[in-house]
Amino acid sequence: MTKILNVAPQDTALPKVRVDMVPLLLVPVLALLMLPLVGSFPTWVTLTVAGLAMGMMVFMMASGLTLIFGLMDVLNFGHGAFVSVGAFTATMVLLPMRSWVEADSVWMNLSVVGMAILLAMVVTGLLGWAFERIIIRPVYGLHLKQILITMGGMIVAEQLIHVIWGAEQIPLPLPTTFRGAFIIGDAALEKYRLIAVVVGLIVFVSMFLVLNRTKVGLLIRAGVENGEMVEALGYRIRTLFVGVFMAGSALAGLGGVMWGLYKETLTATIGAEITVLVFIVIIIGGLGSVGGCFIGAMLVALAANYAGFLAPKVALVSDILLMVTVLLWRPQGLYPVAKR
Amino acid sequence: MSEPLLKLKGVHTHIGQYHILQGVDLDVPRTGITVLLGRNGAGKTTTLRTILGLWHASKGIVRYDGKDITQSPTPDIASAGIAYVPESMGIFSDLTVRENLFLAARSVKSVGEMDEKRLEWIFGFFGALKKFWNQPAGTLSGGQKQMVAIARAIVEPRKLLLIDEPTKGLAPAIIQGMIAAFSELKETQPILLVEQNFSFVSALGDTVAVMDGGRIVHSGSMAELAEDTDLQHQLLGLSLDAHQ
Amino acid sequence: MIIKTLLSGDLPRSRILSAMLLAVLIGLILAPFVFPGARSLNVAATICVFVVLVASYDLLLGYTGVVSFAHTMFYGIGAYGVGLALNGMGPSWWAVFVGTSGALALSLVLALVIGLFSLRVKAIFYAMITLAVASAFAVLASQLSDFTGGEDGRTFRVPEMLQPGFRLLDTEILGRAIDGKLITYYLVFFSALALFLFMLRIVNSPFGRVLQAIRENDFRAEALGYRTVIYRTLANCLGALIATLAGVLMALWLRYVGPKTMLSFEVMTDILLIVVIGGMGTVYGAVIGSALFILAQNYLQVMMGKASVAMSGIPFLANLFHPDRWLLWLGVLFVLSVYFFPTGIVGRLRARALTRERP
Numbered sequence: 001m002t003k004i005l006n007v008a009p010q011d012t013a014l015p016k017v018r019v020d021m022v023p024l025l026l027v028p029v030l031a032l033l034m035l036p037l038v039g040s041f042p043t044w045v046t047l048t049v050a051g052l053a054m055g056m057m058v059f060m061m062a063s064g065l066t067l068i069f070g071l072m073d074v075l076n077f078g079h080g081a082f083v084s085v086g087a088f089t090a091t092m093v094l095l096p097m098r099s100w101v102e103a104d105s106v107w108m109n110l111s112v113v114g115m116a117i118l119l120a121m122v123v124t125g126l127l128g129w130a131f132e133r134i135i136i137r138p139v140y141g142l143h144l145k146q147i148l149i150t151m152g153g154m155i156v157a158e159q160l161i162h163v164i165w166g167a168e169q170i171p172l173p174l175p176t177t178f179r180g181a182f183i184i185g186d187a188a189l190e191k192y193r194l195i196a197v198v199v200g201l202i203v204f205v206s207m208f209l210v211l212n213r214t215k216v217g218l219l220i221r222a223g224v225e226n227g228e229m230v231e232a233l234g235y236r237i238r239t240l241f242v243g244v245f246m247a248g249s250a251l252a253g254l255g256g257v258m259w260g261l262y263k264e265t266l267t268a269t270i271g272a273e274i275t276v277l278v279f280i281v282i283i284i285g286g287l288g289s290v291g292g293c294f295i296g297a298m299l300v301a302l303a304a305n306y307a308g309f310l311a312p313k314v315a316l317v318s319d320i321l322l323m324v325t326v327l328l329w330r331p332q333g334l335y336p337v338a339k340r
Numbered sequence: 341m342s343e344p345l346l347k348l349k350g351v352h353t354h355i356g357q358y359h360i361l362q363g364v365d366l367d368v369p370r371t372g373i374t375v376l377l378g379r380n381g382a383g384k385t386t387t388l389r390t391i392l393g394l395w396h397a398s399k400g401i402v403r404y405d406g407k408d409i410t411q412s413p414t415p416d417i418a419s420a421g422i423a424y425v426p427e428s429m430g431i432f433s434d435l436t437v438r439e440n441l442f443l444a445a446r447s448v449k450s451v452g453e454m455d456e457k458r459l460e461w462i463f464g465f466f467g468a469l470k471k472f473w474n475q476p477a478g479t480l481s482g483g484q485k486q487m488v489a490i491a492r493a494i495v496e497p498r499k500l501l502l503i504d505e506p507t508k509g510l511a512p513a514i515i516q517g518m519i520a521a522f523s524e525l526k527e528t529q530p531i532l533l534v535e536q537n538f539s540f541v542s543a544l545g546d547t548v549a550v551m552d553g554g555r556i557v558h559s560g561s562m563a564e565l566a567e568d569t570d571l572q573h574q575l576l577g578l579s580l581d582a583h584q
Numbered sequence: 585m586i587i588k589t590l591l592s593g594d595l596p597r598s599r600i601l602s603a604m605l606l607a608v609l610i611g612l613i614l615a616p617f618v619f620p621g622a623r624s625l626n627v628a629a630t631i632c633v634f635v636v637l638v639a640s641y642d643l644l645l646g647y648t649g650v651v652s653f654a655h656t657m658f659y660g661i662g663a664y665g666v667g668l669a670l671n672g673m674g675p676s677w678w679a680v681f682v683g684t685s686g687a688l689a690l691s692l693v694l695a696l697v698i699g700l701f702s703l704r705v706k707a708i709f710y711a712m713i714t715l716a717v718a719s720a721f722a723v724l725a726s727q728l729s730d731f732t733g734g735e736d737g738r739t740f741r742v743p744e745m746l747q748p749g750f751r752l753l754d755t756e757i758l759g760r761a762i763d764g765k766l767i768t769y770y771l772v773f774f775s776a777l778a779l780f781l782f783m784l785r786i787v788n789s790p791f792g793r794v795l796q797a798i799r800e801n802d803f804r805a806e807a808l809g810y811r812t813v814i815y816r817t818l819a820n821c822l823g824a825l826i827a828t829l830a831g832v833l834m835a836l837w838l839r840y841v842g843p844k845t846m847l848s849f850e851v852m853t854d855i856l857l858i859v860v861i862g863g864m865g866t867v868y869g870a871v872i873g874s875a876l877f878i879l880a881q882n883y884l885q886v887m888m889g890k891a892s893v894a895m896s897g898i899p900f901l902a903n904l905f906h907p908d909r910w911l912l913w914l915g916v917l918f919v920l921s922v923y924f925f926p927t928g929i930v931g932r933l934r935a936r937a938l939t940r941e942r943p
Binding site for chain 2: 215218219221222224225226228229230231232233234235236237
């Protein structure tokens with residue numbers, strides 16, 4: 001067969017793959033800059049780990065939201081409801097199985113928390129499916145109504161939590177072996193924070209692998225950029241979207257369990273309270289970008305922790321300041337997502 | 341002659357408040373290249389999009405391979421064997437060339453399982469793709485992106501290709517190459533090609549239809565039209581005037 | 585004729601709606617005399633303030649199609665402005681003036697900054713940014729306790745004329761002492777009425793028509809030569825200023841400012857619920873919505889309490905009708921109204937009147 005068309009002469013270099021490195025560097029740079037300001041190395045280690053742990057938990061909650069937005073241009077203002085429901089669902093395992101939680105055995109603790117997480121993710125995933133069908137499907141493409149209706153959904157969900165689990169705060173004690181800290185040198189590393197970091201990394205790596213190595217993942221990424229073309233290639237983007245919505249909701253549920261255990265008490269507004277932070281994170285990351293969301297989560301959480309130590313008053317508004325700074329630099333967020 | 345592969349009968353399409361297609365009758369035979377000519381805004385792209393169900397006809401019938409697909413959803417129409425190369429090319433710029441083709445290969449489950457022989461056949465037309473195989477498609481030049489878009493449409497055998505203005509904005513050298521590619525392609529599958537560039541399609545087309553104002557105003561064989569300069573002038577010269 | 589001028593030619597256009605509006609108006613005018621008791625007067629004053637607050641939000645949501653979550657922030661700025669001024673400078677009209685103008689200036693600057701910063705982008709983006717800014721503001725107000733009184737807020741004394749102990753007349757009228765509380769109520773009422781009529785005028789002015797054009801079709805309005813960003817920012821500022829004034833009125837009435845009553849997200853969701861249920865883009869919706877909502881908030885709970893007690897045998901149902909769960913039912917109503925009658929009660933009534941006229 002003849003080579004009919006060969007535009008590029010053989011000796012031209014491959015086009016440079018422009019990997020945008022700068023945002024990747026922000027997290028280590030921020031951490032290193034803060035080291036001299038914090039002064040003491042052990043304190044810095046503790047703060048950094050605390051920041052990373054919080055960042056990981058926020059990432060779990062935010063990643064689904066940003067993906068849902070990227071794929072279908074739907075912003076779920078009620079995403080926080082899934083966080084709350086996830087946390088409350090976990091109590092249905094953790095409270096009856098109190099003996100496993102209180103047992104001084106890593107395996108019993110891990111398995112009971114694992115079961116709680118599993119149940120929470122299944123429940124929030126199914127709830128996500130229902131939410132998509134009932135609340136969101138009728139308002140595709142209508143941003144104003146989307147915002148209103150998902151807000152309404154959140155109000156109703158919060159109230160239903162009161163109805164089902166009662167209006168009082170529920171204490172959610174950490175399992176015995178998750179308490180306390182490892183002391184390395186002079187730095188104290190709380191065990192639960194390390195667990196949160198590990199879980200967060202697992203989530204991030206699996207998302208990364210799914211999005212880069214599987215057909216479904218590639219379709220999701222393709223759909224974020226051009227959903228119409230994905231349909232023209234013969235795939236039902238609606239099915240894809242329902243799947244992503246369920247997965248995103250389940251991740252919010254996972255984040256809710258982790259966050260609830262971190263705070264050790266549950267209120268129905270636990271999700272609504274974190275929603276603002278989640279929004280800031282996905283704005284910083286660039287709406288629709290999972291990688292940007294990860295970096296954004298780390299930045300926001302680290303900044304909050306350092307500021308909390310260095311200048312507690314500034315910590316109150318550190319997220320906003322960070323967001324404004326990033327948006328002045330890149331108005332579309334760290335990783336703007338190419339759109340149609 | 342057997343029943344045409346694709347038949348549009350009295351198709352009307354509205355986009356919002358605009359009435360774009362106003363009764364299109366179009367036959368696409370089972371072999372060769374059918375060219376859809378016409379000035380900007382004549383409704384060529386809308387015709388392609390209506391066939392594919394990206395916009396649905398408000399009136400009339402689209403029959404494909406004996407079935408009524410007028411109101412079918414796009415994925416079903418695509419799965420029935422119609423491939424589409426949009427004017428914007430619809431490249432997934434974040435994904436590599438290889439991943440772009442992989443997604444177009446519906447029956448393949450993983451990147452490694454793509455039909456090597458078929459790929460080599462495609463590289464025969466578009467050598468550059470082999471070279472940029474693992475590059476993000478967004479980093480390619482316009483002409484190379486067009487190659488990705490066409491390669492995507494033929495990565496698996498399909499029954500019909502819809503191609504929207506493939507020469508738009510491309511250098512003449514690339515267009516020459518594309519003519520060669522299409523003349524080989526049309527031996528294996530029918531193509532419905534939308535164009536404004538008459539010199540490009542006059543050498544390539546077998547049948548031709550000319551659109552104006554949302555209707556087909558002329559249809560016949562390309563050879564006839566290519567010879568009849570008066571008719572050309574009447575159909576296309578007129579549209580040139582309107583274009584200015 | 586006078587009525588038509590007062591209402592800027594935007595008549596209720598529905599007999600039922602007119603009757604309801606008239607009932608609310610008369611009820612509010614006569615409230616101190618007809619519904620004695622501190623609680624009912626409080627309900628009436630709250631309705632007045634919320635009419636203004638919600639209508640000013642409607643300027644944004646209903647007339648420009650922009651969802652802002654920062655409206656409580658402006659409301660809070662007004663309340664805190666006058667509250668902190670009275671607290672710091674003592675109970676004088678001068679302090680009220682200083683507090684109010686300071687608050688208005690701050691609101692204007694903030695609204696301008698937020699507007700120019702984020703109104704050029706998508707509605708969703710604006711909603712998120714305002715949510716973030718408003719929540720940061722609420723956190724600041726509750727944490728900077730030296731200045732704002734923190735979570736507890738601040739109580740303060742109002743100018744003498746508005747204090748409950750003040751007597752304008754020695755005699756009682758219709759069995760009601762003409763005291764400072766009554767004067768404050770009418771101050772709130774007439775200010776609210778004036779602001780309401782002002783907003784009615786705005787939305788029916790050429791400016792208001794442009795806003796509606798923008799809501800209907802961004803691109804077309806841009807093509808017509810209206811700089812949509814400028815108009816949106818103007819609407820944003822106007823809404824913010826009026827919300828600030830509503831905050832001032834509320835602070836004067838309560839003689840207290842605190843983050844829970846002024847800045848919390850619950851107030852924001854209340855506003856959203858009212859404006860949607862009442863009717864977006866109608867201004868009158870604010871009146872009907874606020875009246876119904878605040879009456880429900882204060883009296884529906886009592887009824888639900890009774891229902892809950894009646895069902896106390898059935899655990900889940902009893903919870904469902906627990907007085908604190910009234911928001912659940914409003915939330916459901918809210919979702920349903922967004923779907924089925926996005927123009928709310930007012931839009932519904934008007935549509936009904938229209939179909940009657942043209943059978």
